[in-house]
Amino acid sequence: MLHYPQLFIFTQFMNEKEYLTQEKFDEFKKELANLKNVRRKEVAENLEYSKALGDLAENAEYHEARDMQATIEDRIAKLEELLKNAVIVSAHDATGTVNVGSVVTVEKDSKTFIYTIVGSEESDVTSNKISIRSPFGQAVLGKKKGEKFTFKAPNGELSYVVSDVK
Numbered sequence: 001m002l003h004y005p006q007l008f009i010f011t012q013f014m015n016e017k018e019y020l021t022q023e024k025f026d027e028f029k030k031e032l033a034n035l036k037n038v039r040r041k042e043v044a045e046n047l048e049y050s051k052a053l054g055d056l057a058e059n060a061e062y063h064e065a066r067d068m069q070a071t072i073e074d075r076i077a078k079l080e081e082l083l084k085n086a087v088i089v090s091a092h093d094a095t096g097t098v099n100v101g102s103v104v105t106v107e108k109d110s111k112t113f114i115y116t117i118v119g120s121e122e123s124d125v126t127s128n129k130i131s132i133r134s135p136f137g138q139a140v141l142g143k144k145k146g147e148k149f150t151f152k153a154p155n156g157e158l159s160y161v162v163s164d165v166k
Contacts (some may be wrong), residue, residue, distance in 0.1 A: 016085060017087050018082050018085050018087065018120070019086075019087050019089050019101075019119030020086045020088060020089070020119050020122065021088070021089060021090075021101070021118070021122065022090075024119075024121065024122050025083070025086055025088055028079055028121075029083060031081065032079040032080065035072055035076050035079070036076060039072050040072060041071060043065060043069045046061070046065040047066070048070070050062035050064075050065050054115075071146055078132055082121065089119070096145060096165050097143070098140050098142060098143045098144070098165050099117065099146055100117055100118065100119060100132050101116075101117065101118070102165055103115070103116050103165075104116075104140055104143075104164070104165050104166075105163045105164035106140070106162055107160070107161050108158070108159065108161075112163065113160075114128060115128045115129070115136075116128060117137055117140065118130065118132065118140070119131065119132060120132065120133045122149065135151040135152060136153075136158075139159070143165075144165065145160070145162055145163065145164060145165055147162050148160070148161045148162075149161075149162070
């Protein structure tokens with residue numbers, strides 16, 4: 001019996017909501033269109049060319065083109081699933097509650113930190129964009145100004161106080 005562990009992992013996350021800003025959603029749509037309309041054709045042409053070179057068993061160009069084709073098809077499938085399950089969020093939440101898209105200011109030991117809570121596809125720690133699926137993101141979700149929250153991090157348990165939500 002054949003096993004496809006990558007397919008299993010992918011299907012585990014199918015149909016999960018993916019929170020995206022409109023900008024990121026549009027970026028993914030553009031990437032998908034490019035993969036389908038441009039990159040697929042390029043790879044198909046490379047496959048045809050490499051087939052013409054002869055013996056496929058020892059044809060490195062053919063195998064490289066097949067690998068590229070598989071990579072592109074995997075990315076297309078991922079983007080299609082992601083866009084199908086996308087929930088567009090705005091950066092403003094008038095409720096004062098931390099949600100996806102919120103810019104939250106937190107304090108710990110008299111130090112102030114400002115983070116934007118985003119979907120996992122947009123997370124970027126260097127830009128202070130924290131995923132809703134991270135321990136921090138899950139712990140701060142739903143909190144309001146003045147509330148304390150705690151979560152487990154790799155280096156131990158951390159506690160913060162929400163000082164502002166925008």
